[in-house]
Amino acid sequence: MCEGMSSWTLTHQSALLLFIHFIPICQAFLPNFWSRVLTLSWDSYTHQYMTEQALLNITMETLSRIMEPQHDVDNEELYTGLGRGFWHAVGEVASANAAMDFLSSTCSDPVYHFDSERVEGATQMLREFWGQTILLTQAKEYQGARRTLGQLFHSLQDFYSHSNWVEMGQQSVYLHLLHPEEPPVPVASVDTPTCADCYRFSCYSNLLEEMISKTEPLLTTGYFSTYPIKPPASLPQ
8 A cells, every 4th residue: 555655755644643643541344353352263354453664664764764864774773662642542543443344334234345346435435434534634633643554454455355366467556546546447337247157155266267257357356245246247245
């Protein structure tokens, strides 16, 4: 997500603002650690883990760049100096991310998860989350910004998990998701055959060969719930 941003400074300073101004201390990817335990999916990354690692990595990278003129930057010292407030802020983002799979208003709506071939609607929702995060940060509403940032991360992570982006041979981030001016890839229509029939509880490796071998492969996504109804030829998750 950080690749290809129009301004490194704007993006990274916006992210840092969410964690520098802490509130007082108080209280496809699986949502969090406990969902991994319940499903016995020990080798799966969770939304929570990926979010925590992303925020830690970008914060350490940004602090290192800020401290670079001083030379002899001690990354271990930077890490230990992050403090309790930082980890609380990270926890707020990660919690907002995981909640997308549990809240009744978001858990079954495909536009929040890049499901049911709702690529355009989900892309628009992703951009709305990004816009809200920037506006809330500029208004110094940092708690609200951390919430929308967590929601954005969830949808962004779901795009790569719930679509055939990797099977298309793509090895970089899809810049068009957050940058409308970047070229989009072609998207399969609802009536385009994308997968073979599947009668298992969980479907995998049933993407049609022509979806992969085409000179210009089509982007498609899986279906997670019974709504909307899956067309006969579309890809189950």
